[in-house]
Amino acid sequence: MALPVVIIGAGLAGYNLAREFRKLDAETGLVVIAGDAADFYSKPMLSNALAGNKTPATLVMKSAEKMEAELNATIFARTEVVGIDREKQMLMLSDGQVQPYRDLVLAVGAEPVxxxxxxxxxxxxxxxxxxxxxxxxxxxxxxxxxxxxxxxxxxxxxxxxxxxxxxxxxxxxxxxxxxxxxxxxxxxxxxxxxxxxxxxxxxxxxxxxxxxxxxxxxxxxxxxxxxxxxxxxxxxAVGLHPNNSLADAAGLKVERGVVVNRQLQTSDPHIYALGDCAEVESLHLPFVMPIMHAARTLAQVLAGKEASLHYPAMPVLVKTPACPTVVSAPAKDAQGAWQVTVTEEGVDARFIGQQGQLLGFALCGVATKERQALLPQLPAVLA
CATH class of the missing domain: 3.50.50.60 (FAD/NAD(P)-binding domain)
Structure with a gap:
């Protein structure tokens, strides 16, 4: 019997990967293992749920049972992976069971500092x-x-x-x-x-x-x-650090996050990683848009297609209605300077490179309306 693709993690990274994979491969076995209830919800909504009168129950978009049916997958909720046997391609679970895999995906997110x-x-x-x-x-x-x-x-x-x-x-x-x-x-x-x-x-x-x-x-x-x-x-709310414990214990290459290549492959050819736990070419981007791009790329790889991860410019919308803000930060090694225009209604800050090119922006208040005009001028984050 063919071995399944196994995803550890049922957050945005894990479930979006599962959905993208199922679009390309409806037959291969698919297993999702989650330490929580495995219900599908949007984690970014947690920080603005009160204003929307959301409760934990109404934040859930689909139950684990519905996700299991939708994905034609086996979902293990409230289950921890306690070890990875890379040689046997097998996981040891907290309930004493073992789970074999053809390919394993770490989508285990990050933990609070x-x-x-x-x-x-x-x-x-x-x-x-x-x-x-x-x-x-x-x-x-x-x-x-x-x-x-x-x-x-x-x-x-x-x-x-x-x-x-x-x-x-x-x-x-x-x-x-x-x-x-x-x-x-x-x-x-x-x-x-x-x-x-x-x-x-x-x-x-x-x-x-x-x-x-x-x-x-x-x-x-x-x-x-x-x-x-x-x-x-x-x-x-001082920050998050990638959840590297499983990868470390399995002997995978870890720096800030689990190190992956443009195919989201770790130092083990049958183990992949994406989302808040992963870094690609020294980039660790714990935001929604990088997750979506990585999920689409990895789904193609797991389905046997050639694919390579690319990141376009991906502005971050800060969910603070009291002060609307959108930011596309320049690369850490970008050479240039901020040019900032401040008015009573907003702030238009643009990071201009040494050759006069736009490398990033930070827009507050009414200046956020400039986002669409500026976005095409930005370089790709990962070309």
Whole structure:
């Protein structure tokens, strides 16, 4: 009997790959193994679910049973892969079973960075990385007036904006001088901060959290500046790191993420990786559009077709309606400078290369309408 393609992970990467593969190959066995309930939902929606009055139940688009039928696949929910036997092409599962594979795909995502915090309530700091986390977080919001958010990057700012919809004051602690420091140049970051502040978000810049203590029915967050913030809840949003544990244990090549080539193939010819756990040509892009491009490419490879991954310019839409923002960051090694135009209505920031070419942009407020005109001028992320 022919061995199946096995996908570990039932998030956007895993399920989109499964769908793309089934478009090309309706016969080969397909197995999806998930540590959660394996229901299909959009993880990016977790950070703006409150404003949309979404609950954990309504965030689910399709149940695992429906996905199983749609994909003509076998889905193992609430099941962990505890080991990979590369020589035998076999997985060891948490329930004691083994699962053989023809080709294996790691779509295991990323895990929240865990801060080293002192204090007697450090283990009560929440993070939201999947729907079970969101259910726990949302279930604690009744009666909450203030949430301290550790981290003023993409996820921290999106959750801050979302909490406003529930009448909750977000206090965002960020070590940099402006929010979204990896995406926005300082002038744009300051404009973004001013707009978000006007909407009800409080920022504390140039500070790190050192300890979290129980304080009455809530918490007290000690900062490196000596300031002490009172909160009903504390949410950590300081970033994610690729989930490399399985790949490491199996002896695959891992740098920041699991290293793959343009065919999404790891250092083992029968193991592939995509999504937040993978990096291709030193690029680690934990966003939706790179996942979609990688899923289409890998589906072709698994179906026996020739394909190679390419990334066009892929702007990131920041889900902060209080300050509409879209960013296409320049490459890390790009040579050039930001040219920034600030008005009361918006910020138009363009990263111009040494030859006068557009290499990136950051648009806030009314300037976001320039996105469509600027996008064709950008170079491909991975040509």
């Amino acid at each position: 865990r801060l080293r915090l002192g204090g007697d309530a450090a283990d009560e700091v929440l993070s939201v990385n999947h729907i079970d986390d969101f259910a726990w977080f949302a279930g604690k919001l009744d009666g909450v007036k203030r949430v301290v958010i550790l981290g003023g990057g993409l996820i921290g700012c999106e959750f801050a904006n979302d909490l406003l919809a529930r009448g909750i004051e977000p206090v965002v602690v960020e070590s940099a001088a402006t929010p979204l420091p990896r995406l926005l140049p300082p002038q744009a970051g300051q404009w973004f901060a001013d707009k978000m502040t006007g909407a009800g978000v409080r920022f504390v810049f140039g500070a790190l959290a050192g300890a979290v203590h129980a304080a009455g029915n809530g918490f007290a967050v000690e900062l490196s500046t000596g300031e002490r913030l009172e909160a009903d809840l504390v949410l950590s």
